[in-house]
Amino acid sequence: MEKITEKYLQKVQHTDVSFVRNLLDRINWKARLIGIKGPRGVGKTTLMLQYIKLKLAHEIENTLYVSLDNIWFSQNKLVDLADMFVKRGGKHLFLDEVHKYPNWSQELKNIYDDHPKLQVVFTGSSLLEILNARADLSRRAVVYHMQGLSFREFLAIDQRIQLSVFPLEEILKNHLAISQEVLKSVKPLQYFPQYLRHGYYPFYQEELDLYESRLEEIINMMLEIELPLLRQVDIAYVPKIKLLLLTIAESAPFVANVSKLSERIGINRNTLLQYLHFLEEIGLTQNLFKEAKGISRLQKPNKIYVDNTNLAYVLNAPDMGNLRETFFANQLSYQHLLTYPEKGDFLIDEKYTFEIGGKGKDTRQIQKIPQSYVAADDIEYGFQHRIPLWLFGFLY
Secondary structure: OHHHHHHHHHHHHOOOOOOOOOHHHHOOOOOOEEEEEOOOOOOHHHHHHHHHHHHOHHHHHHEEEEEOOOHHHHOOOHHHHHHHHHHOOOOEEEEEOHHHOOOHHHHHHHHHHHOOOOEEEEEEOOOOOOOOOOOOOOOOOEEEEOOOOOHHHHHHHHOOOOOOOOOHHHHHHHHHHHHHHHHOOOOHHHHHHHHHHHOOOHHHHOOHHHHHHHHHHHHHHHHHHHHHHHHOOOHHHHHHHHHHHHHHHHOOOEOOOHHHHHHHHOOOHHHHHHHHHHHHHOOOEEEEOOOOOOOOOOOOOOEEEEOOHHHHHHHOOOOHHHHHHHHHHHHHHOOOOEEOOOOOOEEEOOOEEEEEEOOOOOOHHHOOOOOEEEEEOOOOOOEOOEEEHHHHHHOO
16 A cells, blocks of 8 residues: 555656646546546546646645556455545545456445545546446446547647637637637647647657557557457457458548458458447547447448547558548547538538538538538638638647
């Protein structure tokens, strides 16, 4: 317990708070059980430590952070740690990577029920299931999803520029005024290519020359460790899933021909569709369907994208058209519903139709569709229903 406390205090002391993710202000920190889930590398650990340093400095001795992959848990139980902590006056317990601890859901439930004055905050893989866990935590836990940096957040870190978040409806109505406001502080097109290549995962700041190799390691850990652990995928099938991911990346946006693809990968149709679902769950791809209702694991997606542009660069040499669509899909999907429309590239919230393209892209293909827009790259300002693509990086 003493060693865990010592490590925790050292981590908090060395945590940088010069930039804090927008999610920190959106979380209801008054809740007794809070979950933060998301893919590896997006900054879940940093967010917890920043909250402790910024908001709980006056209660630092009544607070504890511990990662559940700590060797201490090979001989000790989480419920025992919580019990000891509460007896010593503990009030706030932060648990990192709960998915690495066996029976985590049952023990969290027990801690919640047995210690009504203890607040527990935990992080886990994007594959973490609260509802379907053996102990149903869905009624107890408030769960937030975290994804990588938006273009706005990248600018805040990289250029030390604080810019506002703009909801989608505001961008659609006032994009010209918003663009004028942003351009007083920064030229977005100067930094947009950098963001597309290496700005999505916060660790790009550490050693930029090693960024792509670190991202490859993260992909491998997701496929080789998290999928077998949390989705019971046979490790022998991981090479087939890797081949599936590379096949998608080579021709993204990928239009799935299930019969040909299952033949090429060497797995049956149902297994292939399940693997496509897993790749999206883990944060490596994004599936686009015509209908959002009643989607099952055995339903064929109409289009498949790599989850973000940084992954696209690591997995394949993407063309600009692919990068534009991938960026738009990634930034919009965090807080909005994306489906595949009859005309155009994306339907947002079953209401707004979008066509994505370069600066020469016009509205002719979608001009007869109500509430339709073009997100155009390489422009600083838009006009009417033509909006700069980079501006959709200011949604969070």
